[in-house]
Every structure is written in C-alpha cells, then in structure tokens.
Amino acid sequence: MITLSRLVKTFGNSTVLDGIDLTIEKGEIIVVIGPSGTGKSTLLRCINMLETPDSGEISLNKLRIDFAKASRAEQLALRRNTAFVFQNYALFANRTARDNVAERLIVVDGWPRARAHARAMELLERVGLGDRGNAYPSALSGGQQQRVGIARAMAADAEVILFDEPTSALDPEWVEEVLGVMKQLASQRQTMMVVTHEMQFARDVADRVIFMEGGRIVEQGPPDQLFSDPKDPRTRSFLRKVL
Ligand code: ADP
Ligand code: MG
Numbered sequence: 001m002i003t004l005s006r007l008v009k010t011f012g013n014s015t016v017l018d019g020i021d022l023t024i025e026k027g028e029i030i031v032v033i034g035p036s037g038t039g040k041s042t043l044l045r046c047i048n049m050l051e052t053p054d055s056g057e058i059s060l061n062k063l064r065i066d067f068a069k070a071s072r073a074e075q076l077a078l079r080r081n082t083a084f085v086f087q088n089y090a091l092f093a094n095r096t097a098r099d100n101v102a103e104r105l106i107v108v109d110g111w112p113r114a115r116a117h118a119r120a121m122e123l124l125e126r127v128g129l130g131d132r133g134n135a136y137p138s139a140l141s142g143g144q145q146q147r148v149g150i151a152r153a154m155a156a157d158a159e160v161i162l163f164d165e166p167t168s169a170l171d172p173e174w175v176e177e178v179l180g181v182m183k184q185l186a187s188q189r190q191t192m193m194v195v196t197h198e199m200q201f202a203r204d205v206a207d208r209v210i211f212m213e214g215g216r217i218v219e220q221g222p223p224d225q226l227f228s229d230p231k232d233p234r235t236r237s238f239l240r241k242v243l
C-alpha cells in the first residue's frame with residue numbers, strides 16, 4: 001500500500017499539484033483522467049521522483065519520506081520502488097530490446113549480465129516479444145517499442161508501475177496490443193496507476209478512476225459509478241466531452 005499526503009508541486013509561481021491525498025492499495029488498478037495541463041503527469045513523476053515535490057509525504061512499504069527534506073538515498077529508494085512507462089517509450093536507441101530491459105537489472109540491481117539477459121528475455125516473452133530480443137528500437141513498431149517499455153518496467157519488480165499515457169503516441173493499429181499487455185498485468189494484480197484517455201480500458205480494468213482538475217483530485221470512484229453518475233459538475237463536463 002502506498003499513501004501520499006498533502007503533495008504539493010509548484011513550477012515557478014504556478015501550483016501544479018495543490019495538496020494531493022491518495023492511497024493506493026496493493027494490487028489496485030487506478031486510472032487517472034482529466035483535462036490536459038491539470039497535473040496528471042506531474043503527479044506520476046513526483047511519485048517516481050522524476051520531479052521533486054515541494055512538500056508532502058509518501059509512505060511505501062517501510063519507506064516514509066517527507067518530500068521537503070528527503071535525502072538523496074530516500075529519493076533513490078523511492079525511485080527503485082516505482083517503475084515508469086513513458087508516452088514516448090524512452091528506450092535507448094543504441095541498445096537492443098533485450099539490453100533495454102536488462103539495463104536496470106545490471107546497473108541498478110547489480111545482477112550478473114547473463115542472469116539479467118535471461119530475465120530480460122523472459123519478460124520480453126511475457127509481452128509477446130520473445131523473438132525480438134536482438135532487435136534495436138528502430139526496427140520495432142511503436143506498439144512493440146512500448147511493450148519493451150512495459151517489460152523494462154516489469155523488470156524493476158517495483159511496488160507500483162506508473163503509466164503516463166502509454167498509448168497516446170501510438171498509431172491506432174498498435175493501441176490494442178499495448179492495452180492487452182496492460183490488461184494481462186492487471187489480471188495478475190500488478191499495482192498500477194495509469195493516466196490515459198482510453199475510457200473503455202478504464203471501464204474494463206480500473207478498480208478506481210480518479211478525475212483531476214487544476215492540480216486537485218476532484219472526484220474518484222469505481223468506473224461504473226464515476227462514468228454513469230458523476231457528482232461534480234467539472235467531472236460531468238469533462239466526461240461529456242470524452243465519452
Ligand atoms: P497533464 O499531464 O495533466 O497534462 P502536466 O502534469 O504535464 O499536466 O502539467 C501540469 C502543468 O504544469 C502544466 O501547466 C504544465 O505546463 C506545467 N509543467 C509541467 N512540467 C513543467 C516543467 N518541467 N516546468 C514548468 N512547468 C511545467
Ligand atoms: Mg500528461
């Protein structure tokens with residue numbers, strides 16, 4: 001279980017996250033929706049320490065971190081316990097699919113090369129790319145590259161995988177295969193937090209949908225309830241546009 005309290009993030013004099021409180025249960029699948037510019041990516045990036053929050057706290061396993069005074073070691077511990085899947089895959093162009101997945105196991109976790117490579121191939125198998133381990137990203141379709149990105153996140157063996165619009169950069173033909181891999185992970189109760197515009201995915205897979213606007217959580221609930229009976233006028237207005 002992960003708990004965020006009173007998370008605040010500012011850029012210059014704009015407050016992008018305005019006191020976020022959030023609990024994520026183990027095995028829970030959370031989908032985050034909301035207008036663009038509302039702080040969804042920043043929220044995920046703060047959990048992974050890609051951005052440093054101004055204040056607030058997170059607890060995750062035995063870690064309890066006060067962001068206002070987090071040490072470098074605490075930041076790294078948080079980074080290690082969370083994995084990130086980027087909209088634009090963010091693969092190393094000069095490394096094979098296998099090496100992209102194995103990189104972290106070798107560099108961060110100190111695994112011997114052969115063992116890391118074997119684990120990477122296992123994970124590529126699980127995302128349907130068992131035969132593409134030697135391919136460089138440029139030889140892979142967008143859907144395949146994103147599946148490598150997901151295999152890399154799985155390699156982290158993290159408490160939670162954070163997905164930031166994982167299908168938004170894909171040609172429509174590749175969206176389903178990536179969502180399929182995510183559904184498979186969800187069915188294994190991998191804890192996930194997913195920012196997406198794929199409302200059908202949210203309906204099918206999410207335990208909870210969170211609607212954010214203006215750096216705040218406006219409303220949250222099970223997809224059935226949130227989509228069919230939103231309480232807040234801002235949620236209603238957003239859903240009218242996207243459903
Ligand atoms: P969303 O993912 O919901 O579209 P973001 O979290 O990307 O929103 O951005 C929220 C706000 O923070 C936006 O106004 C954006 O311009 C601003 N922002 C995001 N990252 C930075 C940054 N590195 N520097 C300055 N402003 C940023
Ligand atoms: Mg975003």
